[in-house]
Amino acid sequence: MAAITAAMVKELRDKSGAGMMDCKKALAETDGDMDAAVDWLRTKGLAAAQKKSGRVAADGLVGVVADGTKGAVVEINAETDFVARNEGFQGFVSDIAKIVLDQGDDTATILAASYPGSERNVEEQLTHNIATIGENMSFRRAQVLEVSNGVVASYVHSALVPGLGKIGVLVALESEAPRETLEALGKQIAMHIAAARPEFLSIADVDAESLDRERAVLTEQARESGKPEAIIEKMVEGRLRKFYEEVVLNEQVFVIDNETKIAKVVEQAAKEAGSAIALTGFARFELGAGIEKEESDFAAEVAQAVQG
16 A cells, blocks of 8 residues: 655645545555545545646636737746846746747747747747846746637736736637627636636536546436435436536536526627628647745745855
C-alpha cells in the first residue's frame, strides 16, 4: 500500500475542499490515487464539486485580439502581478497576440517568429525581457478561432488595458447576419463564458472519459440511497442532465437573464436577425488556470538568509 504523506493530503484538500481526516481516509481507501480519492470523496458527499484542474496561482497576462472573422488569445506568465502592470510586458503580450493572429497557434511557429521592431525572434525576445525586467517569464499557450463568414467576438474580464487582463474569451459565430448584430451577441456570450466556465460547446463534444467518470460517481451516489437498479438508472440520467448544464455551453442558462439556455439565445438572435447563426466554437483562457504555484515560508527564508 502506498505511503500517505502530508503533501498528498494537502493536495487532495486543495482539489476537493474536504476535511483533512476525510482526505487522509480517501487516500488510504484508494491506495494513494489522487483522482480516485477525489471521486471517493464525491461519492461520500464530502466533495461538492468535480476535480479541479488546479488552483489559479500564476501571474502574468492573458492577451486577446480579434479582427473580423478571426481572433487569437494568448497567455504569458510571470512571477508577480507587479510585472503584469509593467508597460513593456503589456506591450510584449499584445505583440504576441497579434503574431498568433497572423501566424497561428502552433507554439514552435510562434517562438520562431520574428519579433517586431527587433532582430530577435519571439523566444529570444522573451529571454531578453527576462534579463531586462529581472523576473522569470514563459509563453504558456495560444489559440486561434476563425469563421469563413461571420464574426469572432472577444471579451477581456477586468481588463488592465484594452485587450489585456486575467480572463480572455473568444466566441466564433458563423452567419450572414449584420456584423454589428453578431458582435453584440458574441460579446454577451463571451461575458457569459467568462463567468460560467463551460468546458465543452455541445453535449456531443463531451469526451467519453469525462462522461464515464461522471456516470460512475453518480451511480455510486445513487446506489447509496438503497433504491432498485431501475430507479438508480433514472436517477443517474437525471443527474447527468444537471452535469451537462454545468459544463456544456449550449446547455448552460444565460447569466444575463438567468432563464434562457445559450442554444436558445442564439436561436432567438437568428430569428430577430432573419439569418441563421451558428455558434461554432469558443476559447476561454484564465490566467494561471491549472498551474500550482510553489508556496514558500517567508519567515523561514529570512531566517535562512540571516544565518548565511
